[in-house]
Amino acid sequence: MIKKGFDVSHHQNPKLLKFDMAQGVTDFMIARANYGKDTSDRQFVEWAKRIRGARIVFGAYMFYRQIHSVEDQLAVFDRQLDLIGGLKAGDMYPVLDMEENHANKDGRRRDGFPKAKFFSDSCRRIAEAWKDQFGNCILYYSSFFPEYLKEHKAWIKDGEGKDYLHWIADYSVPDGRPRTPYSPHWNLHQPKNRTSPIYPVFDANGHQVVIDHNFSNPTIDFSKLIIKPEDLANDHVSDEAEVGESGTTDRPGGALPEDDAAERAAREAGFEKLAKSLDGVKDGLETLRRL
Numbered sequence: 001m002i003k004k005g006f007d008v009s010h011h012q013n014p015k016l017l018k019f020d021m022a023q024g025v026t027d028f029m030i031a032r033a034n035y036g037k038d039t040s041d042r043q044f045v046e047w048a049k050r051i052r053g054a055r056i057v058f059g060a061y062m063f064y065r066q067i068h069s070v071e072d073q074l075a076v077f078d079r080q081l082d083l084i085g086g087l088k089a090g091d092m093y094p095v096l097d098m099e100e101n102h103a104n105k106d107g108r109r110r111d112g113f114p115k116a117k118f119f120s121d122s123c124r125r126i127a128e129a130w131k132d133q134f135g136n137c138i139l140y141y142s143s144f145f146p147e148y149l150k151e152h153k154a155w156i157k158d159g160e161g162k163d164y165l166h167w168i169a170d171y172s173v174p175d176g177r178p179r180t181p182y183s184p185h186w187n188l189h190q191p192k193n194r195t196s197p198i199y200p201v202f203d204a205n206g207h208q209v210v211i212d213h214n215f216s217n218p219t220i221d222f223s224k225l226i227i228k229p230e231d232l233a234n235d236h237v238s239d240e241a242e243v244g245e246s247g248t249t250d251r252p253g254g255a256l257p258e259d260d261a262a263e264r265a266a267r268e269a270g271f272e273k274l275a276k277s278l279d280g281v282k283d284g285l286e287t288l289r290r291l
Contacts, residue, residue: 002176003027003216007061007190010043012211018198019054026198027222028057030095030214033080036065037072040080048084057226059092061140062126063099066106066119070126087134089229093165094130095138098123100148120152127164135231138165138187146182157184165225167214176215187225190214 005028008014031047034040044060051058062077077094081087087094098119100106123139130137139156146153155161167188170178178189193210201209216222 001222002218003222005029005057005214005216006196007212007214008032008043008047010041012043012199012209013201014043014046014050016199016201017050018200019050019056021198022056023054026054026056027216028059028092028214028225030059030061030092032097033060033062034073034076035063037068037076040076044080045083057090057092059095059138059225060087061095061097061138063097064123064126065101065104066115066122070122074126074129087227087232089227089232091227092225093134093136093138093227095140095167096123096126096130098139098141098145100145116148116150117152120149120155124155128160131160131164134227136163136165138167138225140167140169140190142169143179143181143183153182157182175213176218185217185220187217187220188214189217 005026007030008017009032029047029051031044031051032041033044048058048060060077060081062073064073127137127139139161141156146156149156156164162184165187166180166183166185167190168178168180168183168186169190171190171192173179173191175191176189178186178191180186190212193212195208196211196213199209199211203209216225
């Protein structure tokens with residue numbers, strides 16, 4: 001059976017997602033915890049609270065940046081997890097987001113394939129650390145991203161790569177049919193993003209904002225993506241871990257540039273106002289229908 005879900009970050013507003021509509025039709029949601037070492041996603045705590053509160057399977061991902069050390073990035077990821085009480089049995093295994101990111105200074109295109117061995121070795125270290133800590137790791141990458149790693153890509157498909165879980169981004173194919181030339185199998189597919197009724201947010205031009213959709217492989221048990229109680233025997237989160245607010249920065253996140261703080265606040269205020277207006281219209285139409 002195909003499971004459906006979304007991945008989100010502070011580029012979306014968790015207060016505007018219709019979780020009442022999502023329940024029953026959304027099986028999982030994966031929220032960004034951090035972008036390298038300098039950006040702790042400012043909406044991570046809120047996303048975790050709302051996703052878990054809606055009884056939707058929760059996942060967390062880290063966007064790897066080769067200009068930052070593995071140790072620093074893992075430390076930020078751990079601090080973000082501490083804010084939500086850690087990853088729990090029933091959550092998804094942690095996700096390592098691997099992308100060619102030269103536009104944000106992670107390597108330079110004129111170098112051909114910058115730091116391919118360094119990138120590969122660092123991501124492999126993170127994956128192995130999480131496998132030891134949580135029981136497994138989900139690798140996120142596009143169908144042809146491993147070409148970026150040149151001769152250092154074999155571990156993704158062969159050897160321990162067969163044991164990892166694979167989330168493939170492939171925007172040029174139908175849902176649930178990603179191309180996998182460098183993958184031993186696929187567990188999740190991210191096709192081209194699109195609008196969704198559960199996220200009724202519109203831009204300044206009146207166009208509905210798109211959101212990332214994801215689909216599971218119906219031939220592989222979805223439970224393979226889920227943390228088991230026995231996986232957490234060496235869980236890093238202490239009993240004293242408190243739930244709180246994550247740190248913020250103004251560094252770019254993912255492939256999207258960050259907004260100016262004032263612009264972002266104004267836009268989110270506008271989104272909330274629009275959402276309330278839409279609710280008012282809906283209530284008005286319901287009243288007219290009853291007349």
